[in-house]
Each structure stands twice: as C-alpha cells, then as structure tokens.
Amino acid sequence: MVKAYSEDLRKKVISYITSGGRKREAAKVFNVGEATIYRWICLHKQGDIKPKKRTSYPRKVDEQKLRDYVAQNPDHTLKQIAEALGLRFQNVSKWLKRLNITRKKDDALQRT
Template identity: 45%
Template sequence: MSYSLDLRKKVIDYVENGGSITKAAALFNIGRATIYRWLSREKLEATKVKHRQRKLDWKALSKDVQENPEARLRDRAEKFGVRPSAICYALKKMKVTRKNKELRYKERN
C-alpha cells in the first residue's frame, strides 16, 4: 500500500521541525522504517516500478514452434538459454499443446 504524498510531507515536516521519528510513527500510524526510507529519498513522490525484461522472447518461441514442431522442450531450452520448465510454462500460456504420440500397432503376418 502506498501512502499519499500529502501524508508523506506532513510526516517529514513533523520530523524536520524537531519531532522524533518514533513519535511520528505512533502519531501517523506508520512504521519507523518507512519514515527512515522517506528521509533518505531525494523525492517523496511514488516511484514507478519497472518491469524486468524477460529472458525468453515469446515471439521467437512461437516462430520456432512453427518452424520446428518436432523439437523437444530440452532442445528449445538450450536454444533460448532457459530451463525446460520455462519453455513449458510459455507454451502453456500461449495455448500451444504438445504433439501426442501416435499409437502404432505391430503388423502381424
């Protein structure tokens, strides 16, 4: 949960005007660690969390599935530099099913 910018400013003003951090935490009902974190920051505005870049490119995986439908998970994992479980997860999310093995019966003479 993020706190409003107005509350952050009130807490920082209270501490900078001689109030203790412990009293400010009790008065505004927030944690001391939060106040210490706010004091150490340059800007009080909320920071936007960046999404990390994924290791596996799903477009390239989709293209690889179309070009090499017979490839195993292990082979694809080596090609893309990830674990086989990551390939399995991506294929599941892409709704690509694995090819079922055909049942072959021995012919009798």
C-alpha cells in the same frame, strides 16, 4: 495490489519530524513503519519524496506458449527463455517447476 503512500502523508511526516518530532513518535502517530520514515527522510534529503512508478511484469504466463518454446528449444537457458517470452528468469524457473518441466537430461551421460 499494494499502493504507495500518498505524497501528502509523506510531507506531513517530514514536516512533523523537522518541527522537532521524533521518528518513533511519527511512526505511531501516522501509523507508518519506522524504516519507511527513514527512507522518506533520505528521499527528502535528495530532494524528491514522490512515490516511484513501479515497473510491471506480466504475472500470468501463457502455459502453452512456454511449453512450446521449451519443446522447440530444449537447450536454451532460463535467461534466453525469459528474453524470448518477455519475463524475468526467476519467473521462468517458477513456471517450469509448476508445469513439471525439468532440465534436459542426456541418457548417454548417465552411468549404469
């Protein structure tokens, strides 16, 4: 898992720039992307350069639980399935595709 840059490094980069260093030079010296430095400068202007806490979403889905839920509730939307299982609806879509579960199709509506 990717970790955030430390607060010490952020402070060093900000002090380097405020003492007259250029942003591009700071990126090379500290081996950090320029876009990252620009973000840190914006955070510094707002008053806080601490790394933000990440929200965690479950990465693994209980496949059987998902299959059972879809079997019992075939007309639910991705959003409803996600709320019931505690996931994001994008993850539900991805997992349904992996499990080869397609959307409901009604034979009565198909023309022959």
